[in-house]
Amino acid sequence: MPPSASPDHDQRLKVLLKEFFEAFFRAFFPAWAARFEFSAIDWLDKELFLSPPQSEKRQLDLVARLQLRPDAPPPRAGVSDLVALVHVEVESRASALAFRPRMFEYYVQLRRDTGLPVLPIGLFLRVGLDGIGWDTYEEHFWEHQILRFDYAYVGLPALDGEQYATGENLLGVALSALMRLPAERRTELHAESLKRIARSAENDFRRFLLAECLEAYADLDDVQRKRLQELLTTEEYQEVKPIMITTYERGIVQGEQRSALRLLEARFGPLPADVKQRVEALPPDGLAQLQLDLLKAQSLKELHLQD
Numbered sequence: 001m002p003p004s005a006s007p008d009h010d011q012r013l014k015v016l017l018k019e020f021f022e023a024f025f026r027a028f029f030p031a032w033a034a035r036f037e038f039s040a041i042d043w044l045d046k047e048l049f050l051s052p053p054q055s056e057k058r059q060l061d062l063v064a065r066l067q068l069r070p071d072a073p074p075p076r077a078g079v080s081d082l083v084a085l086v087h088v089e090v091e092s093r094a095s096a097l098a099f100r101p102r103m104f105e106y107y108v109q110l111r112r113d114t115g116l117p118v119l120p121i122g123l124f125l126r127v128g129l130d131g132i133g134w135d136t137y138e139e140h141f142w143e144h145q146i147l148r149f150d151y152a153y154v155g156l157p158a159l160d161g162e163q164y165a166t167g168e169n170l171l172g173v174a175l176s177a178l179m180r181l182p183a184e185r186r187t188e189l190h191a192e193s194l195k196r197i198a199r200s201a202e203n204d205f206r207r208f209l210l211a212e213c214l215e216a217y218a219d220l221d222d223v224q225r226k227r228l229q230e231l232l233t234t235e236e237y238q239e240v241k242p243i244m245i246t247t248y249e250r251g252i253v254q255g256e257q258r259s260a261l262r263l264l265e266a267r268f269g270p271l272p273a274d275v276k277q278r279v280e281a282l283p284p285d286g287l288a289q290l291q292l293d294l295l296k297a298q299s300l301k302e303l304h305l306q307d
Contacts, residue, residue: 075117128158
């Protein structure tokens with residue numbers, strides 16, 4: 001099933017992109033990847049108070065403050081300090097019409113609040129456009145163009161999923177489930193993708209994030225799902241089983257997340273957004289351990305949920 005506008009998908013993609021931010025650029029904007037220094041990313045507070053007439057608070061998806069490498073060109077003329085913001089917004093709606101002015105509003109506010117150059121990027125889950133490119137928001141007064149704002153985008157549904165599923169970039173492998181895939185190859189590509197994630201040198205947490213994303217967005221019908229289960233019972237795919245998460249298991253994990261959050265709030269009061277995100281990013285064994293550690297912990301810092 002195609003993704004819907006739900007907190008589950010939003011949180012999943014935010015956690016995944018934050019963990020694989022450099023891989024995101026290498027998968028979709030390789031020329032830009034060579035210009036950023038990814039070793040020390042400063043993740044900024046994502047709450048914006050928009051100016052009147054909205055005067056409302058908005059929660060942005062990802063805002064990263066990065067250094068540019070010394071050999072990178074400055075983001076714009078007259079800028080000598082090689083520091084910039086990257087703003088990535090995930091969009092699951094089937095149209096970009098409402099998204100375009102929202103990206104412009106966010107850009108203006110980020111520029112005003114920080115004074116830094118901002119690179120805005122939209123990640124579309126249901127809008128393909130040209131796959132990877134620049135989209136535009138315009139405002140006119142009669143026949144005159146008053147404003148033009150461009151932002152970079154990745155339109156996953158328009159990309160060749162087989163190319164990414166068989167490529168070297170593991171984030172591309174995980175996101176290939178949201179791309180264009182031949183129906184007759186979907187099951188085999190899904191199984192191969194799981195195997196590649198399982199065999200990767202990533203740690204357990206990062207493999208879990210990749211596999212969970214692939215499973216969550218796999219658009220397999222009953223016949224394809226049955227074929228997948230048959231493939232995964234063969235010896236060739238035995239290593240996949242430890243990273244698989246079924247729909248039933250996903251429901252259990254979500255229940256554990258809600259339980260952990262309730263216990264934390266009962267103990268420490270209302271939780272900051274970043275603490276909730278860390279809890280929701282924990283794998284099943286991490287959630288279980290968190291609830292055990294909560295019995296004796298005196299602070300969120302002791303639970304490694306706060307810096």
